[in-house]
């Protein structure tokens with residue numbers, strides 16, 4: 001739960017300026033950017049994501065290292081499961097599993 | 103030394119461990135507390151104990167949000183969920199944590215509507231989608247997670263989503279550290295400060311630890327090299343007779359924290375006069391509750407809450423382990439009655455809990471060694 005997952009902002013949602021689409025290891029999801037208001041991120045920036053919210057901007061190199069760290073910790077699958085789980089806003093159309101308790 | 107070939111820079115690791123040996127006094131026993139459960143997990147996973155000299159002891163701190171939550175709060179949250187129209191939502195980490203009458207997952211098996219969400223924003227989305235149901239988010243976490251809950255509440259209020267509420271269990275890390283320093287059976291030399299909590303609160307809130315307790319604090323990243331470097335920095339301070347707060351994790355942690363996140367926290371939450379922590383008892387001003395402006399979304403005001411207080415099973419020594427007084431394996435239940443498959447305490451559930459981390463890495467390794475020795479004989 002205290003995972004911080006690195007992702008790259010690929011686009012900002014035009015009419016909801018606090019929502020951005022991020023890409024994490026090829027998976028695209030919407031996350032909330034509202035905690036970075038002081039220095040709003042733009043497309044191309046890398047961020048650390050925690051429970052669906054971008055919590056800090058990082059460099060691309062740090063992002064790659066963070067992903068490597070998750071792999072080393074054996075948590076990269078968990079992280080991807082979490083990212084896919086940020087799916088409720090997608091209406092299920094891109095196929096994220098409905099959040100299931102199992 | 104495990105995972106050594108995965109380490110980004112084995113040479114730097116070797117250098118840092120030499121430096122640790124050079125700086126540490128062989129006649130002195132050092133006790134460093136890593137506050138954050140993520141650090142505990144990393145330390146076991148990477149086998150850092152095998153790299154450190156034996157006179158440097160790492161003590162696991164209280165920074166695992168699932169672990170410090172007393173069982174009564176879980177019981178209270180589940181009591182609300184028994185209302186036929188309420189959906190209990192929580193992060194996956196909560197699902198297997200035992201309550202008096204079973205975990206959230208076991209309640210689900212009995213027909214209570216319990217669902218995993220990966221983000222508080224998703225709980226709010228469930229509420230938007232299901233106007234005929236009441237969605238309650240069972241919020242846990244330190245300052246890393248609390249801003250996300252706060253912002254979700256601000257969005258709910260702005261949109262007027264009325265069928266959403268938060269059962270707030272957010273806690274703040276600094277009073278937890280203070281409680282540990284105040285406990286008489288605890289002797290510590292320095293702290294490895296939490297990484298992700300500090301992205302929000304920054305490094306200033308630890309300054310009193312250096313100033314009034316005269317103990318060094320180094321905020322640290324999670325990689326093996328980060329942790330070793332942090333230990334080098336702590337040893338340097340101790341050798342020079344200094345005590346200050348330093349930031350090893352500069353690439354992520356700004357000294358002043360995240361001002362936008364702090365603003366959101368202040369807008370939605372206020373400090374509770376006191377809150378119970380598992381093992382540490384009642385700690386004043388150590389947890390957050392919703393401000394009056396958000397009373398409508400506060401599950402504790404919307405629903406009758408039993409206010410359950412349960413003591414942990416007698417033989418369970420979660421409290422001592424949480425405080426760092428006992429090592430996980432010193433608990434009488436460890437590895438026999440309490441295992442990750444059948445956890446008795448929350449420290450055995452979460453991967454950040456020291457019992458689970460110890461069990462998954464040290465205990466399994468020892469068991470494997472014992473069985474291969476047995477088959478060789």
Ligand code: SF4
Nearest residue numbers: 418420433440447457
């Ligand atoms: S082994 Fe189980 S009961 Fe004992 S301290 Fe750890 S979690 Fe608690």
